[in-house]
Amino acid sequence: MQLIYLLTTGGTIEKAYSEKTGVVANAHSKIDRHLSLLRLPDSQVKIVQVLNKDSLEMEDSDREIILSMVKSLLSRRAPIVITHGTDTMVQTGLHLLRSLPALNSTIILTGAMTPLGFEGSDGLQNLTESLFAARVLGPGIFIVLHGQVFPADRVRKDRVLVRFVPIEQG
Amino acid sequence: MQLIYLLTTGGTIEKAYSEKTGVVANAHSKIDRHLSLLRLPDSQVKIVQVLNKDSLEMEDSDREIILSMVKSLLSRRAPIVITHGTDTMVQTGLHLLRSLPALNSTIILTGAMTPLGFEGSDGLQNLTESLFAARVLGPGIFIVLHGQVFPADRVRKDRVLVRFVPIEQG
Amino acid sequence: MQLIYLLTTGGTIEKAYSEKTGVVANAHSKIDRHLSLLRLPDSQVKIVQVLNKDSLEMEDSDREIILSMVKSLLSRRAPIVITHGTDTMVQTGLHLLRSLPALNSTIILTGAMTPLGFEGSDGLQNLTESLFAARVLGPGIFIVLHGQVFPADRVRKDRVLVRFVPIEQG
Amino acid sequence: MQLIYLLTTGGTIEKAYSEKTGVVANAHSKIDRHLSLLRLPDSQVKIVQVLNKDSLEMEDSDREIILSMVKSLLSRRAPIVITHGTDTMVQTGLHLLRSLPALNSTIILTGAMTPLGFEGSDGLQNLTESLFAARVLGPGIFIVLHGQVFPADRVRKDRVLVRFVPIEQG
Numbered sequence: 001m002q003l004i005y006l007l008t009t010g011g012t013i014e015k016a017y018s019e020k021t022g023v024v025a026n027a028h029s030k031i032d033r034h035l036s037l038l039r040l041p042d043s044q045v046k047i048v049q050v051l052n053k054d055s056l057e058m059e060d061s062d063r064e065i066i067l068s069m070v071k072s073l074l075s076r077r078a079p080i081v082i083t084h085g086t087d088t089m090v091q092t093g094l095h096l097l098r099s100l101p102a103l104n105s106t107i108i109l110t111g112a113m114t115p116l117g118f119e120g121s122d123g124l125q126n127l128t129e130s131l132f133a134a135r136v137l138g139p140g141i142f143i144v145l146h147g148q149v150f151p152a153d154r155v156r157k158d159r160v161l162v163r164f165v166p167i168e169q170g
Numbered sequence: 171m172q173l174i175y176l177l178t179t180g181g182t183i184e185k186a187y188s189e190k191t192g193v194v195a196n197a198h199s200k201i202d203r204h205l206s207l208l209r210l211p212d213s214q215v216k217i218v219q220v221l222n223k224d225s226l227e228m229e230d231s232d233r234e235i236i237l238s239m240v241k242s243l244l245s246r247r248a249p250i251v252i253t254h255g256t257d258t259m260v261q262t263g264l265h266l267l268r269s270l271p272a273l274n275s276t277i278i279l280t281g282a283m284t285p286l287g288f289e290g291s292d293g294l295q296n297l298t299e300s301l302f303a304a305r306v307l308g309p310g311i312f313i314v315l316h317g318q319v320f321p322a323d324r325v326r327k328d329r330v331l332v333r334f335v336p337i338e339q340g
Numbered sequence: 341m342q343l344i345y346l347l348t349t350g351g352t353i354e355k356a357y358s359e360k361t362g363v364v365a366n367a368h369s370k371i372d373r374h375l376s377l378l379r380l381p382d383s384q385v386k387i388v389q390v391l392n393k394d395s396l397e398m399e400d401s402d403r404e405i406i407l408s409m410v411k412s413l414l415s416r417r418a419p420i421v422i423t424h425g426t427d428t429m430v431q432t433g434l435h436l437l438r439s440l441p442a443l444n445s446t447i448i449l450t451g452a453m454t455p456l457g458f459e460g461s462d463g464l465q466n467l468t469e470s471l472f473a474a475r476v477l478g479p480g481i482f483i484v485l486h487g488q489v490f491p492a493d494r495v496r497k498d499r500v501l502v503r504f505v506p507i508e509q510g
Numbered sequence: 511m512q513l514i515y516l517l518t519t520g521g522t523i524e525k526a527y528s529e530k531t532g533v534v535a536n537a538h539s540k541i542d543r544h545l546s547l548l549r550l551p552d553s554q555v556k557i558v559q560v561l562n563k564d565s566l567e568m569e570d571s572d573r574e575i576i577l578s579m580v581k582s583l584l585s586r587r588a589p590i591v592i593t594h595g596t597d598t599m600v601q602t603g604l605h606l607l608r609s610l611p612a613l614n615s616t617i618i619l620t621g622a623m624t625p626l627g628f629e630g631s632d633g634l635q636n637l638t639e640s641l642f643a644a645r646v647l648g649p650g651i652f653i654v655l656h657g658q659v660f661p662a663d664r665v666r667k668d669r670v671l672v673r674f675v676p677i678e679q680g
Contacts, residue, residue: 002657017194019283019332022224024187024194039623039632040657041673054192113189113549117289122549128638132657136646147512147550147642162189163551172487209453209462210487211503283379292379298468302487306476317342317380317472333381357534359623359672362564364527364534394532453529459627502529 011085055085079134093152181255183282225255249304263322351425353452395425419474433492521595565595589644603662
């Protein structure tokens with residue numbers, strides 16, 4: 001049985017439509033309901049709700065909370081998948097990368113352009129890919145979505161194309 | 171073959187999520203794609219895109235456009251279904267009611283609390299019911315959704331319950 | 341609050357795919373799960389599981405069981421929707437029609453060509469229409485599906501077209 | 511742009527329900543419709559329809575056809591995903607393994623327990639995982655589904671559990 005930690009922090013992937021306001025926002029975590037659509041007979045996915053924020057509203061203190069949770073889990077020797085808003089996903093990835101220089105675990109950041117359960121959503125695809133990547137990729141911090149794997153320091157979100165694209169390492 | 175006119179005016183039922191802005195709004199009409207999920211072997215549904223507005227932004231002039239389109243179709247002797255935002259659906263229904271005193275056709279107003287294609291949407295249910303009601307109800311102006319039929323002058327939207335409720339006729 | 345009885349007897353609408361046999365068959369009733377997708381705020385739908393059979397395997401004794409259940413519910417003065425296999429739906433409808441000459445209630449028979457939950461299924465549409473018809477049609481026995489209403493003695497299934505078509509009353 | 515060949519051979523993943531016969535069988539390939547639900551902005555997936563058979567009906571000659579197609583594509587230096595019935599997927603995998611001793615490409619076999627588009631289907635998950643695995647796994651022949659990766663010679667289908675389980679290498 002492969003243990004995987006799934007840390008949720010909010011972002012579009014978990015946003016919901018409010019019938020009272022007509023707004024799409026992070027209200028309650030809903031990833032468990034969608035995770036249950038996947039068949040993972042020899043994986044044990046433990047969901048940890050860390051935050052529930054639009055990533056544009058994340059501050060340094062939020063990234064410290066995420067880092068702190070990741071640190072506390074590293075001793076379990078299990079891969080970690082973090083769902084996160086796409087707008088500052090790279091920023092959080094870089095923060096983890098700088099703060100965990102001797103990392104020996106696999107950490108995957110993922111998210112979605114359209115919320116889980118909305119037509120045309122990429123959420124379940126990205127969750128599927130990330131849980132798979134968590135098992136097959138080696139140590140490091142990666143952004144995984146849309147069939148792609150990016151090291152956290154070689155990627156940026158292209159807001160016009162609404163996807164992630166590689167950048168040359170500085 | 172039963173001819174039915176389906177007039178679209180926007181509203182939540184046809185709203186879509188924008189990946190660039192994160193906002194749910196009326197952009198392009200999408201009812202044809204969802205209508206194609208229904209089996210209506212002896213109905214011919216003609217879609218007429220009249221407006222594409224959040225009903226809170228509708229003005230008197232918009233209601234005149236809807237009324238004008240309805241009037242132009244009455245001679246076809248076919249029932250008319252109008253998809254509309256729920257917030258001012260009753261207002262539009264009352265305007266049609268006052269403006270068409272000798273109405274001999276069936277006119278159905280419907281909409282949705284959650285857009286078509288979003289999880290938990292009531293849009294396809296309401297569209298199904300309205301197209302059915304258009305064939306079996308007699309002349310009059312009705313609001314049809316959630317398994318309910320309301321004469322246009324005996325209903326209001328309850329924004330707390332997020333549904334329509336009957337009112338006593340004044 | 342409108343009370344509606346929903347009697348299930350099996351048929352394609354409730355069939356499920358077996359991963360062990362690769363066969364689609366009536367195993368467990370699944371209509372409650374799909375019914376919960378509909379918003380019916382002022383309806384109370386009571387599900388009564390009567391049978392769970394492919395309608396080609398129904399015998400006279402099965403139709404007696406259905407008739408008996410219908411008779412026992414008539415005093416409740418609530419409309420009745422019966423989900424049923426399409427192949428012998430008309431036969432059951434005619435049996436009810438002959439056996440209930442003084443019927444003063446609305447009885448709707450419905451079903452599906454493709455099981456609920458399979459892509460392209462007409463099941464939820466037909467269930468939606470039938471529950472709506474149960475509230476708006478007058479007394480009689482009707483087959484309701486695909487946007488159509490047929491008196492039970494004026495309809496046949498066209499197996500080539502995979503739909504119901506009207507017949508002249510004999 | 512990553513080129514991936516997707517060879518379809520039939521199996522449950524591509525089966526469809528026939529409204530005329532009530533049987534689930536391999537009729538027309540339908541993987542393209544479901545593939546289009548995935549966002550793969552830097553992948554080019556070329557679908558090659560090789561066979562369309564229940565894998566229990568596959569004969570040696572069918573496996574030769576699959577092998578022949580694989581051989582003809584190896585020079586393209588692109589990974590290959592093969593959709594296949596689960597009952598004899600391992601047999602085909604072993605045939606490829608024995609016939610391609612100097613394999614330097616990644617070949618993934620996948621399938622589903624429930625057809626694509628049926629409720630509860632594992633088809634899209636397995637397709638997602640396999641296309642991802644095709645990009646990140648090294649050379650070899652693997653069975654990928656349900657979050658798992660098995661070398662073709664270390665796996666068997668457990669028909670009671672309806673999943674694949676590892677076997678010790680002989």
